[in-house]
Amino acid sequence: MRIGELATAVGVSTRAVRHYHRIGLLPEPRRRANGYRVYDARDLLRLARVRRLTELGLSLDEAADVLADDEGRELPEILAELDADLARQEAEIRQRRERLAALLHRGAAGPLHADDAVSPPVADLLDRIGAAFPHSDTARRDREFLAFLDGSGDAAAPVELLRRAMDDPETVAQVAELYRRFDELATAAADDPRVDGLARDIASAVPPGLRPTIDPGVDLDADPFVAAFLRDLAPAQADVVRRMFGAWSGR
Amino acid sequence: MRIGELATAVGVSTRAVRHYHRIGLLPEPRRRANGYRVYDARDLLRLARVRRLTELGLSLDEAADVLADDEGRELPEILAELDADLARQEAEIRQRRERLAALLHRGAAGPLHADDAVSPPVADLLDRIGAAFPHSDTARRDREFLAFLDGSGDAAAPVELLRRAMDDPETVAQVAELYRRFDELATAAADDPRVDGLARDIASAVPPGLRPTIDPGVDLDADPFVAAFLRDLAPAQADVVRRMFGAWSGR
DNA sequence: TTGCTCCTCACGTCACGTGAGGTGGC
DNA sequence: TTGCTCCTCACGTCACGTGAGGTGGC
Numbered sequence A, B: 001m002r003i004g005e006l007a008t009a010v011g012v013s014t015r016a017v018r019h020y021h022r023i024g025l026l027p028e029p030r031r032r033a034n035g036y037r038v039y040d041a042r043d044l045l046r047l048a049r050v051r052r053l054t055e056l057g058l059s060l061d062e063a064a065d066v067l068a069d070d071e072g073r074e075l076p077e078i079l080a081e082l083d084a085d086l087a088r089q090e091a092e093i094r095q096r097r098e099r100l101a102a103l104l105h106r107g108a109a110g111p112l113h114a115d116d117a118v119s120p121p122v123a124d125l126l127d128r129i130g131a132a133f134p135h136s137d138t139a140r141r142d143r144e145f146l147a148f149l150d151g152s153g154d155a156a157a158p159v160e161l162l163r164r165a166m167d168d169p170e171t172v173a174q175v176a177e178l179y180r181r182f183d184e185l186a187t188a189a190a191d192d193p194r195v196d197g198l199a200r201d202i203a204s205a206v207p208p209g210l211r212p213t214i215d216p217g218v219d220l221d222a223d224p225f226v227a228a229f230l231r232d233l234a235p236a237q238a239d240v241v242r243r244m245f246g247a248w249s250g251r
Numbered sequence C, D: 001t002t003g004c005t006c007c008t009c010a011c012g013t014c015a016c017g018t019g020a021g022g023t024g025g026c
Helices: A003-010 A014-022 A041-056 A060-068 A074-107 A120-132 A137-151 A156-165 A169-187 A194-205 A224-231 A235-248 B003-010 B014-022 B041-056 B060-068 B074-107 B120-132 B137-151 B156-165 B169-187 B194-205 B224-230 B235-248
Strands: none
Touching (some): A003 B224, A014 A041, A041 B074, A120 A137, A120 A156, A137 A169, A137 B041, A156 A169, A169 A194, A194 A235, A224 A235, A224 B041, B003 B014, B014 B041, B137 B156, B137 B169, B156 B169, B169 B194, B224 B235
C-alpha cells in the first residue's frame, strides 16, 4: 500500500508518516520504480502503535523507546511520569479557568482592563480604591502599582491591611484628602512649601504594617527600582516620597 | 533600571524581555552609552501586565491585542475563547489520565506492551484471546490486528461479539482447533490439500456479524489494505483467507 | 488534457533556551 | 585580574503544516 492509504488507515497525515521516517521512528520502506514508498502490514501495525502511544500523550522519542523495548520495562515508568505531568497540567488549567471565570464575571459589569487580570483579593482591593477615589491620578498610579506587586511576590499581608482599611469611612475620607493634596503637587515646583507638611502627614497616616523597611542612610535614588518609580513623579511629588521614607527611617 | 533588574522584578528571563522587544510587545527603551537598555516604571508596569496575561494563558499576540485595546473590548472575547479551549484541554487530559490509570493498573500484573495501550473493552478482549490461545501464532496476529482496528474507526460491535464468544467454552475449543490447523499451514505449500477444508470450516464458524461485507467478483488482492495483510501470511494460509472470502461472497 | 497522488527541499510555527564571542563596570 | 551583567547573532526545540516545483498513473 502507498503512503496515503497507510496514513488514512491509521488516521495521521502523510507528512507525519514522512516525519516519522526522517526521525527513524518508522523504517523507510522499499520504493517502487517511480519512487513511491510501498508499505506492508507490519508498517501498518507499527504506525498504529505509534499513534496509540502519541494519543496517550507520549512524545515521539518516548514512543520510539517503548517500541524498541520488547519487554515493556520502560512503559510503566514513562506512563507514571506522564501521569504526574498531566496531573500538574490539569491543576494548572483548573486554576486558570477559575481566574478566567472570576474575570468574565467582572466583565459582565463593565469593560475589562489588563489590570483586572489579577488575584481575587487584589482585584477586590483595586475595585474599592477605584470606586472611592475615582478622579485621583495618584490613586490610579497606586492601583497600577498594586497590580504590579500582585504578580511579583508576597503582597498578601499588605493587601489584607489595605482592604480592611477601606472598610472604615473615616480612613477613606482621610486618604482622599491626602490623595487630593498629592495630586495638587503634580504641577508644583520642586521647592514647593507644601511638600514638607504633606510628607509628614502621609508618613504618620500610613500604619506600620504598610511601611517598607528602609535602612537609615541608604540612598533611595540608588535603588534602581525605587528610582524608576520616583522618576515617574513630578519633582515636588518625588520629594514628598523621599521625605516620607526619611521620616520612617528615623532621619 | 537595567534589563536584569526589570526581568527579576517581574519574574521573567532577560531573554524573554528581549524577545518581547523583537516582536514589538514591549517598546525598545533608550540605551546608555555602553549599549545597555534603560527601563523606567512604565516599562515595569507594562511587562507585569504582559506577564499576568500570559500566565492566564493568552498568547503573546493576544496579550499585545489586549494591551493595545484601551477600552478592553477584546478581552472578554479572548477570555471566552480561551476558556473554551482550556475546557477542551481539561477534558482531553482527564480522558488520557483515565486510560493511563487503566494501563498502569494492568502493568501491576505483568509487563506492559505497546498493544496494551488500547481501549478498555479491546484490552479485555486481547487479554482473553492471549490467555485462551497462548501458543498460536495466528492468535497473536489476530490480537495485533484487533489492536490496530481499535485505533481506526468503529470496532465496537465486532469487539462486543468476540468478547461474548469468548465466554462460551465450546466456542473457544472450536476456535483453538481452527487456530491450530491454520498455524500448521505456515510451512505448507500453496496447493496443500488441507486448504479447502479449513477455509470452509472457518467460513461457516464465523458468525455473520463478524463477516466483512465483500462484493462478489471483487479481487481481494486489488485492495491494498487486504493485500498487505495477505502478503504477511504463508501462501497456503493466504489461500485459506481468499477462499473464506470467496465462500462469504457466494462464489 | 485533467485531476489525483506521490516525490524532495525548505521555510514557518511558538516562546523562548542556549551557547558563541565579545564588551563594560567594580 | 576576576566575576558579573550586558550586548548581538544564530541555531535549537517539538511535531509536524504548508507551499514550491516537479513527476507518474488513469
